[in-house]
Amino acid sequence: MRLSQYPINTLKEVPAEAEVLSHQLMLRAGLIRRLASGLYSWLPLGLRTLRKVERIIREEMDRAGALEMLMPMVQPGELWQESGRWQEYGPELLRLKDRHQRDFCLGPTHEEVITDIVRRELKSYRQLPVNFYQIQTKFRDEVRPRFGVMRAREFIMKDAYSFHVDEASLRQGYRAMYDAYSRIFTRTGLEFRAVRADSGAIGGDVSQEFHVLAKSGEDAIVFSDEDDYAANLEAAVALPPPGPRAAPAQALSKVPTPGARTIEDLARFLHMAPARTVKTLLVDGTENGVVALVVRGDHELNAIKAQKLAGVTSPLHMASAERIRSATGTEPGYLGPVGFKGRLYADHSALALADFVCGANEKDMHYTGANWDRDVQGAIAADLRNVVEGDRSPSGQGRLRFARGIEVGHIFQLGCKYSEPMKGLVLDESGREVLMHMGCYGIGVTRIVAAAIEQNHDERGIIWPEPIAPFQVVLVPIGQQKSARVQEVADRLYMQLTAAGIEVLYDDRDARPGVKFADAELLGVPHRLVVAERGLEAGKLEYRHRRDTQSQEFPAADAVAFIRSRLAS
């Protein structure tokens, strides 16, 4: 492409709308433009990268035996009624009515549609297993869209759905997708990690996420420093501390702690480590009451884990002040498990404490020397907390470490979550109707582009991984308006390289060198080729990789071969 014919300007200044780096660079480089909150247009340069990502995904999905198709973005509400998600999904599902007042929604995902197709089309186990995928626009009405295309409302997703006659086949299909995903993310040139995950609103039992590692990532991921255990913080298992609990040594005693409402206040007031205290959180229960959740003072409650407990509402909701008062007679800040009537869960680490400190359910009062069994009966042991760095890995090997990640892929074993309510049945070998087992597999295509930038940039701009760069080579003639020779050599190179199948961005603008170099670096094209009178005198051209700090000269006659060798390496 000739840059002189690309009418979109790069920006020197950062548009006010952009907070994160990838967003800023995408706007400055002219890859995207915002239409409204969470809605972006992809300009030609951005689309080239997007298409490259799609191509890699397509190739690997096809290679894994999946079949590409395309489903409508607008979906009838009745399908969602049938699966139960019309109620479950919440306001992220953008609902609309057509002129006949019939309910529709914009598809945030396509389990319902594909299940509907499959239940109509597939009648026999002989037609299974099968995996259908599409690369298509999704809409999720995010509470707060941000970070440009990273958390947009409209975005492009590759979604795949596999169907199986039994669980064993599902596991096999899931494994195949795991492998395909690993190949996809390897091929995009990104540093990534597969982690165990919570399956969230999609539902199902087993799931793993693929994260692009980046300091700015929205998700905390944890991994063992000795083996391959890795999980999203939401899903990371906290092991119970080893060894038996110490026997009570202190008597339960109520001490005044005026104004000490937080663990921090309390620990300071009593000159005691937060890890010797417990905090008690009251959440709404399913039967109109409250449920108490107890974690060690220095630990954080994990909402995802908590909302899966029997008797706890999902999503988790903290109890109101009124409910807390009627259940305990006091206010937040002084809650404790001693004397609490009702269902009470305690985290393993809290349960391992002896002689701990807790609220006394009385304003400005706490207990010291509290002990389980002796002072608090009926606590149910559970994993309630977020793991912390240095915890033992649940795999048994090593300690847990933290990193930040951007979720770009998620694979699920759904089982019969959709086939059951929607009656996705086939006949098995013995002629019996059986529910199909289902897997689903998503990749955030547009998000990959942003994540790639988030992981690969410097102060000058984007540094595209080669496989997804919009162009492989940027060709920069210097002073071509004044030098017929520069003009001629550059034109010829552009033709030769293009003819050799190399994607070249030809900066044939009548601009000063500084402008061209700055734009080439902002745009992040991996290989830069400079044609200038200075080098041509000696029959040389100049080459520099985007990551290099120095240019190198090479004989002009070998240009195509030289560039080829650079691309290969």
Add this chain to the structure above:
RNA sequence: CGGGGUGUAGCUCAGCCUGGUAGAGCACUACGUUCGGGACGUAGGAGUCGCAGGUUCAAAUCCUGUCACCCCGACCA
């Protein structure tokens, strides 16, 4: 949903407090000089000051409402 903030030229912003002819830089157009790291000069084009109502002789500026956008929070008692 709660809190905070911002809407003035395509972009980044000043002007608003203290009402009186709408500004700068970047980008854009033309000409000239310049030309290996985001040049300079001259001349120009471009804005219903988010929208609606009000106060006033007079509103970008004050008041009310409204819309849009951005940021923070939405459990750690």
